[in-house]
Amino acid sequence: MKRIRSVLLPPALAIVFAALLCAVALVISGDSPLTALGAMITQVGEGTTAVDIINSGAIYYVAALAVAIGFQMKLFNIGIEGQFRLAACVAAIVGGALVLPPVIHTIVIILVAAAVGALWAGIAALLKAYRGVSEVISTIMLNFIATGLIAFLIRRDTFGLLQGNNISTAPIPESGRFPGISFGSSGTIFGMVFVAALLGVGYWYMLGRTRFGFELRASGESPTAATAGGVDARRMVIIALLLSGAVAGLVGIPELVGRDFAYTLTSPQGYGFTGIAVALLGRNHPVGIALGALLWAFLDKSALALDNVGVPREIVLIMQGSVVLSVVVAYEIVRRYELAAEQRRVSAQLRAVPVPEQQEVRS
Amino acid sequence: MRNRRALALAALLASAVVLVGCARDTGTTPPAAGGDAAAGECARNPAPAAAGGAAATAVPALPNADASALKVGLAYDIGGRGDGSFNDAAAAGLEKTIAELGVVKENTKELAAAVNESEDAAATRLRQLVAEGYNPIVAVGFKYATALGTVAAESPDVRFAIVDDSTVEAPNVTPLIFAEEQGSFLVGAAAALKTQACSVGFIGGVEQPLIQKFQAGFEQGAKAVAPEIQIDSTYLSPAGDFSGFNDAAKGQVVATGQFDGGADVVYHAAGASGQGVFQAAKAAGKSAIGVDSDQYNVPAYADVKDVILTSMLKRVDVAVFDYVNAVAAGDTSTLPEIFDLSVDGVGYAVSGGKVDDIATDLDAYKAAIISGQITVDTEPTS
Structure with missing residues (x-):
């Protein structure tokens, strides 16, 4: 009971607090919070939004897992952004160039992406291990280098193809694509969503059940x-x-093998930073991260409906920012409260034998 | 120790010599062949002789149709209304349909893209417009291409147009593309005719094919006028990083660098970063050339408009207006395949009167491009 309270109470408090903050901001700007909330909830049933939430949620989930692995060791990998973009770009180039049987083709694309991501993070890892360079600094810098490298890789004189005014890598042939579950006009859930779920299980098993974890x-x-x-x-x-x-x-693979089939100038960015926020929101716990990712995806995708009711879409950014901030604060408050409660309980038990008050250290 | 100091001194001297050398180098550019004293050291070619009858063959405008029954939806690129350039030009076109074609303001809707959004967000935006009964719908920017392909197939009865893209192949999608390189050629020629230092600059927002068209045209136009001209071309961000379109501070720094390097006219194709370019020009007492909209008349640039020599007009407003007009008349096949100089889809602005004295030359180049005497490249040569 107490455990459930300490796990569920802080995020619930944080979400309520963030929602209140947004409501206040909306009231001040002269909009109705209820209209905004109503529009966002109805939007879930519109078009492909429900499927988009699940697809994006899976992407955010993978990004947050990547961040959480680092967090477990107090390593702050801000370079997810560069790692995922470079990996997606190289995987798209390799996937578009190879001719392989189905399944194997897809697996090769996924493995190439993982290898490139690991390689790019490996630079920061070696710098950290052998030269003591802070991974925060090196991964941020590597993000910029990745941007430049991608720009080079998709030039027309390297691997890029001109598509109107866009440039794109060669499209991945049918054999390299990852089929999803189609809901007709409501969209298609990426097959990679299930791989993301498996990654979550793997993360949980590795941390809790292995010596390495x-x-x-x-x-x-x-x-x-x-x-x-x-x-x-x-x-x-x-x-x-x-x-x-x-x-x-x-991180970039679900969209690459499930929808876009090529890396282009307009391929999405920013998932790496979303991953950091989601990992904080989910407290590095595989289930917490999943809920955080879905919440984040819901806010992102439903925000598009706010334009329709004349509410500034930016309110969602306030919501996302304040939710992360208040989750961090709420956990700290609950932790201190429980620490104090624990101390009171222990000192009550020990009152019979007077000893100096003990400082209990809890993890 | 002494050795090192001597070395440092030697290095200093050497760099001073190099600097002096540089200064002398730029100072001894061969004098103009024609000996035109007022134009400094810049050798300038005469404007092409007007090819017979090619000049000013404006396509007769279609009569205004009655569009009062249409619900017009617009999906903007990043920045939306108020970017002072590309999206605002589309907005101006929409406003013109309200003023002249009887489109009811309440029957229009404008939505804008967010930074770094995923493909599905673009599709959702278009679907929202479809669901609310907007028809026609104009997608502003090539980022909508893939999403539009999906949504247009879902809604075959809705008519769509997309600005800057011709890759969507669907019967209900009309591409609205421009010959940016032709307009850029003209402002390149204007820059070369106006420069005192025989040195001009180009600042592109993002190094991608669309903006490289602007660069290619500008460089070709400048060299057509003055083959020896120095052209300093810089991009604010690499391909895929769209911050270059929205970073006035960076635009200012890069433009200041180009002015310090000797350029005295700088052309920007950098969206909202252009504000920084104009400010740098004002601070340096030099000139700049605007892009997309007639930036001399953009209210946000009122305090720097005196440095704006001209603007390369990309008439997204004309394209949007013509498209809505054609839809109202029931026939989109009358629209030009590409909005180029011959249909006034691109051009240069004359507001401020700073290019009035060279208008004859510019119009001669314009006629030469329209007649096919000059072909403008879409890719920079360097």
């Missing part, structure tokens, strides 16, 4: 204690960032 968390909690316990900290840094990068490499 234990070492990862131990290194994050206390590097010195982990080292004393025989964990090679340097190795852990490299593996954690490589893994994070490999997962990041998959």
Whole structure:
């Protein structure tokens, strides 16, 4: 009971608080919060929005998992953005150039993406492990380099093809595509959605059920204690960032093999940063991240309906920002409250034997 | 220690020599062949002789049809209304249909794209317009191409147009594309005719094919007038990073760099970053050339308009207006395949009167392009 409260209460509080904040902002700007909420909820039933929410939710989920792997070791991989874009671009080029039987073709595209993501994160990993360069700085810088590299890779004189005013990589042939579940006019759920769910299961299993996961968390909690316990900290840094990068490499794949089949100038961006917010929202927990990703996708996709009722769409950005901020604050408040409650309970038990008040450290 | 100091001194001297050398190099550009003192060192070709009857063959405008029954939807690119250039031009076209074709303002709807949005958001936006009964619907920007292909197939009875793209092949989609390179050629010629330093600049927002058309035309036009001219072309962001269209600070820094480097007329094709280019021109006391809309008359640029020599007009407004008019008349086949100089789909602005003195030359080049005497490249040569 208490555990459920400490897990569910903070995000619920945070969402209510963020919603109130948005309501206040809307009232101040002269719009009705109820109209806005109504429009957003009705939008879910319109066109392909419900399917879009699930598809985007899966993408955000993969991005957040990539961030969470780093967070487990207190590594902040801001480079998901660059890793996923470069991986998607290279995978699109490779996928468009190869002729392979179905299934194998798709698997090769996915593996190439994971490898490129890992490779790009690997640069930051080596810099961190052997030169002590902060991964925050190096991954941000690598994002910029990735942007330049992609611009080079899709030039017309390298791998780009001119499509009207757009440039695109060669389209991935039928054999490399990942079929989804079609709902007719309501859209098609990407097949990669299920791969994303499997990744979540894998993440949960790795963290909670394997020695590697234990070492990862131990290194994050206390590097010195982990080292004393025989964990090679340097190795852990490299593996954690490589893994994070490999997962990041998959972020662009659902759209690539499920809908777009090519990397273009207008391929979406920003998923890497969304992933950070979603990982914070989900507290690095595989189920929490899933809920966070769906909430985020709902806000993103339903926001399009706000234009119809004359409410500025930017209100959703306020909602997303304040939800993340308040989740962090809410967890801290609940944690302190429970710590104090725990101390009171312990001191009550010990009152018979007077001892100096003990500082209990909880993880 | 002393050795090192000597080395530093030597390096300093060497760089000073290089600097002096540079200065002398630019100073000794061969004098103009014609010996035109007023034009400085710039050798200038005469304008092409007007080819017989090719000049000013404006296509007769269609009579205005009654569009009062139409519900017109517009889906803008990033920035939407108020970008002072591309989207605003489309908005101006919509307003003209309201003023002249009887379109009812309440029957129009404008939605704008968000930065970095996914393909499905673009499709959802178009579907929203379809669901609310808008017909025709104009998608502004090539980013809508894929989404429009999907949505147009879903709604075969709704008529769509897309600006800047001709890849969507559906019977109910009308492409509205422009010969940006032709208009850019003319402002390139204007820049070359106006420069005192025989050096001009081009600033592109994002290094992508669409903007490279502007660069190609500008460079070809400038070189057609003055073959020896220095052209400094810079892009604000690489392909795929669209920040270059919305970064006035970067536009200002890059433009200041080009002015410091000797250019005295800078042409920008950088959307909202152009504001920075104009400010840099004002600060340096030099000139700039606007893009897409007649930026001399854009209210947001009122304080810098005195530096705006001319603007390359990409008449998205004309295209939108003509398209709605053609839909109202029931026949979109009358629309030109490409909005180029011959139909006044592109051109140069004369507001401010700064190019009045060279208008004859520019019109001669215009006639030469229309008659096919000059073919303008769509890809930069360098």
